[in-house]
Amino acid sequence: xxxxxxxxxxxxxxxxxxxxxxxxxxxxxxxxxxxxxxxxxxxxxxxxxxxxxxxxxxxxxxxxxxxxxxxxxxxxxxxxxxxxxxxxxxxxxxxxxxxxxxxxxxxxxxxxxxxxxxxxxxxxxxxxxxxxxxxxxxxxxxxxxxxxxxxxxxxxxxxxxxxxxxxxxxxxxxxxxxxxxxxxxxxxxxxxxxxxxxxxxxxxxxxxxxxxxxxxxxxxxxxxxxxxxxxxxxxxxxxxxxxxxxxxxxxxxxxxxxxxxxxxxxxxxxxxxxxxxxxxxxxxxxxx
Amino acid sequence: xxxxxxxxxxxxxxxxxxxxxxxxxxxxxxxxxxxxxxxxxxxxxxxxxxxxxxxxxxxxxxxxxxxxxxxxxxxxxxxxxxxxxxxxxxxxxxxxxxxxxxxxxxxxxxxxxxxxxxxxxxxxxxxxxxxxxxxxxxxxxxxxxxxxxxxxxxxxxxxxxxxxxxxxxxxxxxxxxxxxxxxxxxxxxxxxxxxxxxxxxxxxxxxxxxxxxxxxxxxxxxxxxxxxxxxxxxxxxxxxxxxxxxxxxxxxxxxxxxxxxxxxxxxxxxxxxxxxxxxxxxxxxxxx
DNA sequence: ATGATGAATTCCATTATCCTGAATTTATCT
DNA sequence: AGATAAATTCAGGATAATGGAATTCATCAT
Numbered sequence: 001x002x003x004x005x006x007x008x009x010x011x012x013x014x015x016x017x018x019x020x021x022x023x024x025x026x027x028x029x030x031x032x033x034x035x036x037x038x039x040x041x042x043x044x045x046x047x048x049x050x051x052x053x054x055x056x057x058x059x060x061x062x063x064x065x066x067x068x069x070x071x072x073x074x075x076x077x078x079x080x081x082x083x084x085x086x087x088x089x090x091x092x093x094x095x096x097x098x099x100x101x102x103x104x105x106x107x108x109x110x111x112x113x114x115x116x117x118x119x120x121x122x123x124x125x126x127x128x129x130x131x132x133x134x135x136x137x138x139x140x141x142x143x144x145x146x147x148x149x150x151x152x153x154x155x156x157x158x159x160x161x162x163x164x165x166x167x168x169x170x171x172x173x174x175x176x177x178x179x180x181x182x183x184x185x186x187x188x189x190x191x192x193x194x195x196x197x198x199x200x201x202x203x204x205x206x207x208x209x210x211x212x213x214x215x216x217x218x219x220x221x222x223x224x225x226x227x228x229x230x231x232x233x234x235x236x237x238x239x240x241x242x243x244x245x246x247x248x249x250x251x252x253x254x255x256x257x258x259x260x261x262x263x264x265x266x267x268x269x270x271x272x273x274x275x276x277x278x279x280x281x282x283x284x285x286x287x288x
Numbered sequence: 289x290x291x292x293x294x295x296x297x298x299x300x301x302x303x304x305x306x307x308x309x310x311x312x313x314x315x316x317x318x319x320x321x322x323x324x325x326x327x328x329x330x331x332x333x334x335x336x337x338x339x340x341x342x343x344x345x346x347x348x349x350x351x352x353x354x355x356x357x358x359x360x361x362x363x364x365x366x367x368x369x370x371x372x373x374x375x376x377x378x379x380x381x382x383x384x385x386x387x388x389x390x391x392x393x394x395x396x397x398x399x400x401x402x403x404x405x406x407x408x409x410x411x412x413x414x415x416x417x418x419x420x421x422x423x424x425x426x427x428x429x430x431x432x433x434x435x436x437x438x439x440x441x442x443x444x445x446x447x448x449x450x451x452x453x454x455x456x457x458x459x460x461x462x463x464x465x466x467x468x469x470x471x472x473x474x475x476x477x478x479x480x481x482x483x484x485x486x487x488x489x490x491x492x493x494x495x496x497x498x499x500x501x502x503x504x505x506x507x508x509x510x511x512x513x514x515x516x517x518x519x520x521x522x523x524x525x526x527x528x529x530x531x532x533x534x535x536x537x538x539x540x541x542x543x544x545x546x547x548x549x550x551x552x553x554x555x556x557x558x559x560x561x562x563x564x565x566x567x568x569x570x571x572x573x574x575x576x
Numbered sequence: 577a578t579g580a581t582g583a584a585t586t587c588c589a590t591t592a593t594c595c596t597g598a599a600t601t602t603a604t605c606t
Numbered sequence: 607a608g609a610t611a612a613a614t615t616c617a618g619g620a621t622a623a624t625g626g627a628a629t630t631c632a633t634c635a636t
Contacts, residue, residue, distance in 0.1 A: 026594065026622070027318045027352060031359040034379060042384040047613060060595060062614065064315060071319040072415075075385070080603080080613065083384030086414045089421065091322065092380040093438025096330040096371030097363065102436070114427060126374045127360075133377065136425055139402060148390075149437060150381025314593070314623065335584060345625045350585065352623095368584065368632080 029056065030064045037074060037084050044081025092150070098124070101234060102134045104267050108236065108260040109136045115256060118240040121146060123160035123222075124233065125168075128179050129153060130161040133234075142239045143215050145187075154183045156195055159210045159222030160237035166202035167224040167232035173199070189214050207254050211242055219245040221253050223261045227268065236261050317344065318352045325362060325372050332369025380438065386412070389522060390422045392555050396524065396548040397424045403544060406528040409434060411448040411510075412521065413456075416467050417441060418449035421522075430527045431503050433475075442471040444483055447498045447510030448525035454490035455512040455520035461487070477502050495542050499530055507533040509541050511549045515556065524549050 024032075036053050037045060051061035065082050068074035075085040093099060105122045112120045118138040123130040123146065130153050132146040145151075145158040155165040155176050165176060177199075181192050202208045211219040222237035236257055245253065312320075324341050325333060339349035353370050356362035363373040381387065393410045400408045406426040411418040411434065418441050420434040433439075433446040443453040443464050453464060469480055490496045499507040510525035524545055533541065 024358075025351075025355050027315060027355040028359055030315050030318075031356070031361060035359075037384075038379045038382040042382065042387050044384055048611090057596060058613080059597085059615080063313075063594085066614095067313050067315040068319070070312075071316055071323075073319060077384065084379060084382065084386075086383060086386050086412065086419055088376055088380035088383045089386060089419055089438040090414070090440055091326045091372060091438075092376035093436055093440075094326040094330065094372065095374060095376045096325075096332055096365065098372075098374050098377060099330055106436075110425065110429075113425070124374065126378070131374055131377055137398065137401070141398075148381055150377040150379075152378055152381075336582090346584075347586080347626085348624060354585095 029054065030068065033061065033064055033068065034073060034084065037082060040083075041081075042083065044077040044079070044083035046081055050082060098133055101268070105234070105236070105264055106134065108264055109134060112136075112236070112238070112256065112260055113138055116238060116240075116253060118142075118238050118244065119144075121160055121235075121237045121239060123164065123235045123237065125155065125164050126152070128155055128176055128183075130155055130158070130164055130235070138240070140241055140244070142241075143218055144220075144239045145215070154180045154187070156180050156184055156199075157187060157189065157214075158237070159208045159220035159239070160235035161222070162198060162202055162208045162210070163222035163224040163235040163237065164232040166199045166208070167226060167230065169231060207258065208237075209245075209250065209254075211245060217242050221245070221250070221257055223254070223257045225261045225265050225268070227265065233268070234264075236264070317342065318356065321349065321352055321356065322361060322372065325370060328371075329369075330371065332365040332367070332371035334369055338370060386421055389556070393522070393524070393552055394422065396552055397422060400424075400524070400526070400544065400548055401426055404526060404528075404541060406526050406532065407432075409448055409523075409525045409527060411452065411523045411525065413443065413452050414440070416443055416464055416471075418443055418446070418452055418523070426528070428529055428532070430529075431506055432508075432527045433503070442468045442475070444468050444472055444487075445475060445477065446525070447496045447508035447527070448523035449510070450486060450490055450496045450498070451510035451512040451523040451525065452520040454487045454496070455514060455518065457519060495546065496525075497533075497538065497542075499533060505530050509533070509538070509545055511542070511545045513549045513553050513556070515553065521556070522552075524552070 033050060033054055036050055040049075040053075047058060047062055047065070050065070051058045054061055065074055069076060069082075069085070072085055072087040074082050077083055101124060102122065109120045109122060112118075113136040116138070118140065119142045120136045120138070121132055121144070122134040124133050125131075130146070132149055132151045135146075135149055145153045145161070153161050155161050165173060168176065177192070177195065181195070184195065185191070198208075206223065208222040209219070210222070218239065219242040220237055220239040222235050224232040225234040225236065227233050238253060238257060321338060321342055324338055328337075335346060335350055335353070338353070339346045342349055353362055357364060357370075357373070360373055360375040362370050365371055389412060390410065397408045397410060400406075401424040404426070406428065407430045408424045408426070409420055409432070410422040412421050413419075418434070420437055420439045423434075423437055433441045433449070441449050443449050453461060456464065465480070465483065469483070472483065473479070486496075494511065496510040497507075498510070506527065507530040508525055508527040510523050512520040513522040513524065515521050526541060526545060
């Protein structure tokens with residue numbers, strides 16, 4: 001296997017959602033269209049609305065969308081509506097950091113799923129969110145925040161997501177908490193105090209147990225995947241029915257999750273080259 | 289559920305790989321960079337090489353990559369190398385056509401996987417390829433052409449891919465065959481004659497059985513998902529160990545695959561609105 | 577460890593390219 | 607089928623992208 005060097009470490013210095021400069025380059029304006037499409041109706045958006053949302057004229061939006069379509073990033077569905085095209089799947093499959101980690105983790109996911117007979121998630125941090133990179137379904141029907149591959153949750157919501165947040169450097173953790181508190185409240189859960197105590201517990205014991213009933217009948221366990229400096233770069237988690245995580249089974253689940261997480265961490269940091277890339281302070285992220 | 293109208297139908301009029309106009313807009317040149325990144329080393333590509341491949345100056349490539357990075361589409365790994373970033377996963381999860389079909393098909397995949405205890409694939413056509421939109425793992429270790437979600441195979445290679453190609457309109461099928469023959473030979477398999485006879489058989493019986501030993505020890509069954517006009521828009525397929533597809537089990541597998549495929553087709557074409565969008569002839573696709 | 581090579585990044589004047597507003601075509605609704 | 611609204615095309619003026627040259631940075635060899 002090719003060495004991953006410290007790639008995953010560097011990537012945890014994630015950018016802000018968007019250093020929203022009003023006067024971005026034309027390329028950046030065009031890329032924003034893709035984001036607009038991704039957030040709109042999956043059936044597609046009307047040119048007029050796209051232009052309005054993007055804050056540009058209709059002909060401009062039209063030309064950009066034509067270019068995006070010509071390159072396979074967007075497409076026009078029935079009714080002339082624009083939406084994202086299939087090529088994102090193809091590109092996502094080859095996204096460097098992600099595909100490397102996913103390939104490295106897949107055997108672990110399969111083992112876990114086979115052993116536990118439950119649904120297993122692989123999450124990575126991306127800015128203020130955790131993104132589901134892979135998931136292997138168990139035989140039991142599951143509801144999760146993360147949803148499918150590519151699904152996003154604010155850091156702090158859900159097993160794996162909490163496990164990651166709990167194991168970030170303190171300054172980053174603080175910044176994420178400040179940013180995410182309103183989003184968490186928005187989703188109907190967790191005041192700041194209970195979040196902080198959950199984080200303290202998670203960090204202390206090295207794993208997260210969500211039998212909190214945030215999703216009725218569901219429960220889960222999440223463990224962080226740590227780099228050489230003990231920073232969380234990813235998380236493995238189990239989502240299952242609450243009744244399947246009783247006091248008997250929980251320790252067992254935690255144990256084998258942790259052992260897979262440690263093995264994975266070992267694969268990702270074959271040498272401690274990571275030390276050569278000291279973490280920039282959060283204040284420099286997304287600056288100007 | 290919201291009606292899908294004829295969205296999936298329209299999308300089968302897929303564009304050529306790239307109407308390679310030398311003087312494309314600056315946006316299209318920038319988007320090509322993403323493709324270059326996706327095809328290069330997952331660890332990342334050097335600016336110099338990117339610029340060279342793209343045929344633009346180094347400063348230009350640099351500026352575009354900075355913009356791509358600022359919007360979360362690319363990132364710089366260790367050693368300054370550029371690669372695709374995580375946001376592709378997030379966007380792929382919300383790509384209209386794809387996510388609609390995937391959501392519609394997921395219950396079927398889960399049922400099939402549970403019933404058959406094998407790995408189930410959902411494939412859709414994209415140009416001259418079949419793309420894996422979703423896959424649910426069975427307990428047996430599988431090797432497939434398609435690989436993971438987002439994986440691509442030339443139409444004609446593998447169960448589901450063959451099932452799609454076999455059920456395209458004749459002129460499109462012919463165009464795809466002509467384009468793909470070299471690619472298929474490249475991958476070491478199938479002369480044109482055996483491809484054509486396999487297609488005829490597939491179309492006649494409505495399903496594909498690959499126990500051909502193309503991948504040693506592997507076998508599979510694929511069935512097309514047809515739209516109102518009988519054109520293939522997707523395929524469901526099973527990949528398993530050859531020994532698990534014996535004469536006893538095969539008819540059973542085919543039967544339940546077909547029944548799920550028909551149910552899925554019904555979901556996708558609630559009304560026959562599709563007829564309102566007659567298919568353009570292939571010759572107009574990618575013209576000029 | 578230090579110097580030399582090559583890459584990455586910044587700067588700036590030139591010029592190609594993009595943007596706005598108006599006109600035309602196409603789709604949608606009554 | 608007519609009317610309305612959206613989508614698309616078109617053209618000149620203005621902005622923003624481009625590539626050569628210079629600088630900073632990283633990497634390699636000695």
